[in-house]
Amino acid sequence: xxxxxxxxxxxxxxxxxxxxxxxxxxxxxxxxxVFAEGALTAREKSLIALAVAHTVQCPxxxxxxxxxxxxxxxxxxxMMEAVHVAAAIRGGSSLVxxxxxxxxxxxxxx
Amino acid sequence: MKSLKxxxxxxxxxxxxxxxxxQEVAExxxxxxxxxxxxxxxxxxxxxxxxxxxxVNVGKMCNQVCKHCHVDxxxxxxxxxxxxxxxxxxxxxxxxxxxxxxxxGGAPEMNPDFRWFVAEIRRLGRHVIVRCNLTIIMANPxxxxxxxxxxxxxxxxxxxxxxxxxxxxxxxxxxxxxxxSIEALKLLNAVGYGQEASGLRLNLVYNPxxxxxxxxxxxxxxxxxxxxxxxxxxxxxxxxxxxxIPVSRYLDYLIQSGNYDGYMEKLVNAFNPAxxxxxxxxxxxxVGWDGQLYDCDFNQMLDLNVAxxxxxxxxxxxxxxxxxxxxxxxxxYGCTAGAGSSCGGTTA
Ligand code: SF4
Ligand code: SF4
Numbered sequence: 001x002x003x004x005x006x007x008x009x010x011x012x013x014x015x016x017x018x019x020x021x022x023x024x025x026x027x028x029x030x031x032x033x034v035f036a037e038g039a040l041t042a043r044e045k046s047l048i049a050l051a052v053a054h055t056v057q058c059p060x061x062x063x064x065x066x067x068x069x070x071x072x073x074x075x076x077x078x079m080m081e082a083v084h085v086a087a088a089i090r091g092g093s094s095l096v097x098x099x100x101x102x103x104x105x106x107x108x109x110x
Numbered sequence: 111m112k113s114l115k116x117x118x119x120x121x122x123x124x125x126x127x128x129x130x131x132x133q134e135v136a137e138x139x140x141x142x143x144x145x146x147x148x149x150x151x152x153x154x155x156x157x158x159x160x161x162x163x164x165x166v167n168v169g170k171m172c173n174q175v176c177k178h179c180h181v182d183x184x185x186x187x188x189x190x191x192x193x194x195x196x197x198x199x200x201x202x203x204x205x206x207x208x209x210x211x212x213x214x215g216g217a218p219e220m221n222p223d224f225r226w227f228v229a230e231i232r233r234l235g236r237h238v239i240v241r242c243n244l245t246i247i248m249a250n251p252x253x254x255x256x257x258x259x260x261x262x263x264x265x266x267x268x269x270x271x272x273x274x275x276x277x278x279x280x281x282x283x284x285x286x287x288x289x290x291s292i293e294a295l296k297l298l299n300a301v302g303y304g305q306e307a308s309g310l311r312l313n314l315v316y317n318p319x320x321x322x323x324x325x326x327x328x329x330x331x332x333x334x335x336x337x338x339x340x341x342x343x344x345x346x347x348x349x350x351x352x353x354x355i356p357v358s359r360y361l362d363y364l365i366q367s368g369n370y371d372g373y374m375e376k377l378v379n380a381f382n383p384a385x386x387x388x389x390x391x392x393x394x395x396x397v398g399w400d401g402q403l404y405d406c407d408f409n410q411m412l413d414l415n416v417a418x419x420x421x422x423x424x425x426x427x428x429x430x431x432x433x434x435x436x437x438x439x440x441x442x443y444g445c446t447a448g449a450g451s452s453c454g455g456t457t458a
Contacts, residue, residue: 037329041329041332042325042326042329043325043329043333067322068325070318070320070322071318071322071323071324071325072325072326072329072330073273073274073316073325073329073330073333073334075273075275075277075278076277
């Protein structure tokens, strides 16, 4: 069955340099630096990436960072809590805009 | 749970395992053989470096039946090293200046001559490492004094603890294993193991509870140290992160869970020449329960004897053994992936 997303394509991510090498090289070098141990541990960064992956709903990233968080010794509970953080911010960011709605309602109502 | 051997499983045969591995890499995944990878890294044939570790597998009997066990060990395995073969090991050791003797199994402590053997090796002045599965200490009152025995003989204890919580540990090693392991670690700590300045080394071994590779050894060690200390007051020296080798029960798990192709592909793609240069078979010789010699414990389980006229510990000859090439096969990809993997953790 043909689908827009193919798990095999994740392995081809590195090939994006085929059409624009310089920018791809810069991106991957930046990417590598971002995820290295720093003020945050590589493990903490991986959990953030997992949460963001769910927010941008990228199946490739969810696949990659599920694996990566497991490799870095995270528990399933920690991984699910990270996704809840993403969900809370997503929900909250909708809800906090309701203040705008309320303002407008109050402005135009008697 | 029974061993593959006791349940008459097809994968109890080393020939079946090797056939499956070769077919998988070459025909199914169409990936280069381990031999070709080594060749491209300038490492074929794989030559030994200086021999420094004498590893002895004193038997396949174990109180546990872990899902990932490459030995296919368990209570139903009766292969046990005799005192006569142990004496041959001691004679071999006496002929060399080899400093480290690494005792493994099964649960090595279940061999009735284990304590005698340890005392004799120590009399030769060699450093002894025991691969203790921790739960053996709790399995029977007769083993409860093992921490004290280890302390008396200044043994280095290396113990598997695949995770810092019960859920993942028990899924891999059996129900209740985590709780017993924690109790055993407390007993080891109580006699001084893992304590600063005691000189009694206690190292833990992490291996992934599933079809993925271990992450950074340093990162995992930090995490293990923090959780084990905060939650249980347990201390230890180093954590060794080990990759699961696709052999025996772990191979069976990969196939049963549908992870075999993906895992092998991952291992091959993560081949690291630096890790390959540091594989443990280059400085280790592995003695089987019946005295036969191998390049490592994995080769031992695959019945891949050393490629040398010296095939038994009774004929041990370090000079002739140093002239051999290490026997390799597709399972070796497990030792060379990423940061590499050996009985002492990462190699690159
Ligand atoms: S992994 Fe170790 S403790 Fe588990 S069954 Fe095998 S030998 Fe025993
Ligand atoms: S499996 Fe054994 S022979 Fe193969 S690379 Fe690892 S240690 Fe060496």
